[in-house]
Amino acid sequence: MLGKKKKGEEEEEVRAFLGKGAEFTGKLIFNGSVRIDGDFKGDIFGNGTLVIGEGAEVEADIRVDSVLVSGEVRGQIDVKKRLQIYSTGKVLGDVNAPAFSIDEGAFFEGNCHMTRTETEVHALPLERSADAGKG
Numbered sequence: 001m002l003g004k005k006k007k008g009e010e011e012e013e014v015r016a017f018l019g020k021g022a023e024f025t026g027k028l029i030f031n032g033s034v035r036i037d038g039d040f041k042g043d044i045f046g047n048g049t050l051v052i053g054e055g056a057e058v059e060a061d062i063r064v065d066s067v068l069v070s071g072e073v074r075g076q077i078d079v080k081k082r083l084q085i086y087s088t089g090k091v092l093g094d095v096n097a098p099a100f101s102i103d104e105g106a107f108f109e110g111n112c113h114m115t116r117t118e119t120e121v122h123a124l125p126l127e128r129s130a131d132a133g134k135g
Helices: 125-132
Strands: 014-018 023-036 039-052 057-069 072-074 077-085 090-092 095-097 100-102 107-109 112-114
Touching: 014 039, 077 090
Parallel strands: 014 023, 023 039, 039 057, 057 072, 057 077, 072 090, 077 095, 077 100, 090 107, 095 112
Antiparallel strands: none
């Protein structure tokens, strides 16, 4: 459900939503919070939280602040703050994160590198674009 928050989720306005039954292929760049309950293939970059809802299937390289997974994700995940895989979640791919938690019943297959600071996580294209526009 769009408005329902799991324990520990930050209060952020949802700026985009891909509902169940919807499919999208391409690049997603955002600020704020985005929720995906459908199928997504491509790349995801953002300053904010990405919520992968139960039943969602995402095949993407992801670089955002935080990711909360209740569905399935395949691809590399680089986060500045945290990655949370809930009991219904499944992640297949490598992870770079300063904080990473997996609930009982969740599935993770890949390598995990625990970063100590935000500077160890790759710069987001969004930040580079914003810097280029200054001056």
